[in-house]
Amino acid sequence: MQPLIQHSGIIIPLNRANIDTDMLLPKQYLKSLDAHGFGAFLFDDERYLDPGEIDTPLASRRENPDFILNREPWRQGSVVLSQANFGCGSSREHAVWALRDFGVKVLIAPSFGDIFTNNCFNNGLLPLCLPQAEIDRLFALVEAEVGLQAHVDLTGKVLTVSGQNWHFELEEGRRQRLISGLDEIGETLQYVEQIKKYEACRQQQEPWIYRF
Amino acid sequence: MGAQTLYDKLWQRHSVAQMPDGSTLLYIDRHLLHEVTSPQAFSNLRQAERQPWRLDTSLATPDHNVPTLARDLGMGGVADPIARRQIAALERNSADFGIPLFALDDARQGIVHIVGPEQGFTLPGVTLVCGDSHTATHGAFAALAHGIGSSEVEHVLATQTLRSRKLRNFRIQVSGRLAPGITAKDLALYIIGRIGASGGSGHALEFCGSAIEALSMEGRMTLCNMSIEAGARVGLVAYDETTERYVKDRPMAPTGEAWEQAVQLWRSTLHSDADASFDRSVELDAGDVQPQVTWGTSPDMVTAIDGQVPDDGQARDAIQRLDWQRARNYMALEPGQPLAGVPVDRVFIGSCTNAWIEDLRAAAAVVRGQRVHARVRQALVVPGSGLVRLQAEREGLDRIFKSAGFEWRAPGCSMCLGMNADRLNPGERCAATSNRNFEGRQGKGGRTHLMSPAMAAAAAVAGELIDFRSL
Numbered sequence: 219m220q221p222l223i224q225h226s227g228i229i230i231p232l233n234r235a236n237i238d239t240d241m242l243l244p245k246q247y248l249k250s251l252d253a254h255g256f257g258a259f260l261f262d263d264e265r266y267l268d269p270g271e272i273d274t275p276l277a278s279r280r281e282n283p284d285f286i287l288n289r290e291p292w293r294q295g296s297v298v299l300s301q302a303n304f305g306c307g308s309s310r311e312h313a314v315w316a317l318r319d320f321g322v323k324v325l326i327a328p329s330f331g332d333i334f335t336n337n338c339f340n341n342g343l344l345p346l347c348l349p350q351a352e353i354d355r356l357f358a359l360v361e362a363e364v365g366l367q368a369h370v371d372l373t374g375k376v377l378t379v380s381g382q383n384w385h386f387e388l389e390e391g392r393r394q395r396l397i398s399g400l401d402e403i404g405e406t407l408q409y410v411e412q413i414k415k416y417e418a419c420r421q422q423q424e425p426w427i428y429r430f
Numbered sequence: 431m432g433a434q435t436l437y438d439k440l441w442q443r444h445s446v447a448q449m450p451d452g453s454t455l456l457y458i459d460r461h462l463l464h465e466v467t468s469p470q471a472f473s474n475l476r477q478a479e480r481q482p483w484r485l486d487t488s489l490a491t492p493d494h495n496v497p498t499l500a501r502d503l504g505m506g507g508v509a510d511p512i513a514r515r516q517i518a519a520l521e522r523n524s525a526d527f528g529i530p531l532f533a534l535d536d537a538r539q540g541i542v543h544i545v546g547p548e549q550g551f552t553l554p555g556v557t558l559v560c561g562d563s564h565t566a567t568h569g570a571f572a573a574l575a576h577g578i579g580s581s582e583v584e585h586v587l588a589t590q591t592l593r594s595r596k597l598r599n600f601r602i603q604v605s606g607r608l609a610p611g612i613t614a615k616d617l618a619l620y621i622i623g624r625i626g627a628s629g630g631s632g633h634a635l636e637f638c639g640s641a642i643e644a645l646s647m648e649g650r651m652t653l654c655n656m657s658i659e660a661g662a663r664v665g666l667v668a669y670d671e672t673t674e675r676y677v678k679d680r681p682m683a684p685t686g687e688a689w690e691q692a693v694q695l696w697r698s699t700l701h702s703d704a705d706a707s708f709d710r711s712v713e714l715d716a717g718d719v720q721p722q723v724t725w726g727t728s729p730d731m732v733t734a735i736d737g738q739v740p741d742d743g744q745a746r747d748a749i750q751r752l753d754w755q756r757a758r759n760y761m762a763l764e765p766g767q768p769l770a771g772v773p774v775d776r777v778f779i780g781s782c783t784n785a786w787i788e789d790l791r792a793a794a795a796v797v798r799g800q801r802v803h804a805r806v807r808q809a810l811v812v813p814g815s816g817l818v819r820l821q822a823e824r825e826g827l828d829r830i831f832k833s834a835g836f837e838w839r840a841p842g843c844s845m846c847l848g849m850n851a852d853r854l855n856p857g858e859r860c861a862a863t864s865n866r867n868f869e870g871r872q873g874k875g876g877r878t879h880l881m882s883p884a885m886a887a888a889a890a891v892a893g894e895l896i897d898f899r900s901l
Contacts, residue, residue, distance in 0.1 A: 248467075249466070302749075306627060307868060309561060332663045402585060427553070
């Protein structure tokens with residue numbers, strides 16, 4: 219996973235609530251056995267005029283010229299700005315892989331789906347929560363200037379847009395993981411003894427949990 | 431230790447260690463796997479040369495992309511080569527790592543959230559996870575159950591634990607009784623309509639009160655299943671005699687002395703203490719719940735069947751007004767339009783929400799002696815598992831459906847998410863017993879109305895949305 223310490227990028231405004239993971243990546247792409255290569259399918263239903271399957275040659279597909287991800291400068295965008303409950307619905311991590319593969323590093327919204335939030339942190343993406351009033355201010359700024367950039371600094375937990383700063387909350391452990399880009403499993407496996415001890419205790423108290 | 435909620439108790443019971451990053455290492459007792467969200471986890475295990483922590487805590491079955499026709503041909507009946515590759519990968523991964531699998535040709539195959547409870551794999555008081563957001567279903571057993579992403583699937587396989595952050599407690603108390611014919615599905619949609627699609631974010635929901643106590647296990651599972659549609663990863667119902675009766679004698683449930691020991695622990699611990707405090711509480715009266723139907727593209731865009739599509743004046747703010755406009759446009763409905771009478775093209779009875787035997791019975795009771803309306807292009811019944819299908823056939827439900835013009839299919843997720851061939855065409859409208867009415871969920875451009883099995887069956891017969899009680 220790529221470390222995320224500071225990031226500057228064009229803001230992609232998606233001014234609606236409840237953008238679900240089905241919308242981010244439709245079901246036909248979940249048939250992949252890989253965790254990469256989903257960038258071209260992000261928002262597939264809205265992004266293309268014709269339906270696609272996982273093996274449809276990209277060159278044969280017609281882009282929807284009105285959709286923001288097909289327009290400059292947002293085609294190069296890497297900071298998504300949206301409304302409440304972004305990433306709700308299905309647990310598919312493929313939706314986060316699609317965002318990551320498209321180039322998105324930071325998402326800003328009043329709230330995110332709970333499972334989606336974990337998936338973001340497990341792939342080095344920052345889901346950044348701000349109060350609704352601040353989100354409204356950001357939308358106003360973005361609407362006033364095409365291609366507006368956001369700068370995010372995880373060292374000081376500051377978002378900067380148009381010279382204005384927003385301090386954001388981020389749990390320290392999660393901040394450290396984004397900055398380091400380290401594998402969580404390796405770290406957890408340093409607790410092997412504790413897990414084994416716990417397991418032995420459960421095995422004694424609730425033997426029916428273990429089937430063989 | 432002071433008074434605790436059921437969630438607090440489950441959390442404490444499974445806490446292994448406090449991690450330096452502020453999370454808690456939570457022990458996982460049960461892990462369900464399917465073909466769609468596991469291949470990447472298995473690949474990474476191989477790459478890192480890691481083995482699963484243990485094998486008796488996992489169970490795998492293909493469900494998401496499996497065809498619901500030609501099941502007697504096994505893998506040969508999977509026409510889509512990409513789906514076949516994914517199902518084959520699950521079989522290979524299960525064999526390589528030694529994980530028990532109910533393969534495509536196994537009578538016990540089905541939707542993970544139906545198979546787990548049916549087998550007694552799901553037990554009261556356990557932690558249970560799966561790479562699927564509807565894992566909250568198993569919370570009906572007073573089990574801490576939730577969906578996870580593929581990275582977490584890998585973490586659980588490798589360590590039998592998850593890095594977790596404690597949720598807040600949210601009590602949803604439903605007093606009174608549901609009226610005859612009003613189901614857990616109506617109650618779930620009603621609750622989501624009340625608290626909103628993100629109303630439960632960051633919380634574990636505990637459903638309680640006389641209306642919940644009166645629900646069957648299947649009904650409780652339907653309710654917990656849709657917690658995620660209210661934004662909550664976790665839904666819970668306390669343990670009681672209904673739970674105990676359901677679990678007893680299931681193939682993987684404890685027996686003999688172990689059963690006695692288990693039951694003693696479950697009875698004494700698996701409920702919130704009387705004076706436990708919740709971060710949030712909502713009190714509802716079951717008597718207010720009418721048959722529910724969604725009109726929009728989020729599960730909280732819902733009303734009673736005698737209701738109308740809302741107009742802009744009813745929106746609470748500008749964002750909701752825009753969302754409603756977009757939803758009405760997508761659904762091809764007008765502000766103020768009554769839901770009753772909206773014509774439907776297809777009907778889908780199935781999914782992890784409503785493919786239990788009692789759901790099929792409720793639908794069959796409406797369909798008996800009737801015909802699917804000529805306007806309806808397709809009416810599908812997809813049982814939740816091979817065992818549900820066999821039970822229904824023993825009761826003659828398949829004949830009732832077939833003679834009415836329904837198609838009787840093999841188990842899987844099917845048209846709930848349309849990963850297999852069961853999909854809506856653009857513009858088609860579907861009366862569905864599933865859980866999500868998102869844009870494109872059942873097929874690009876498809877329009878979904880969520881409702882109970884009896885309501886979907888009535889829509890099939892009437893060819894339009896209708897109160898099943900007036901049929």
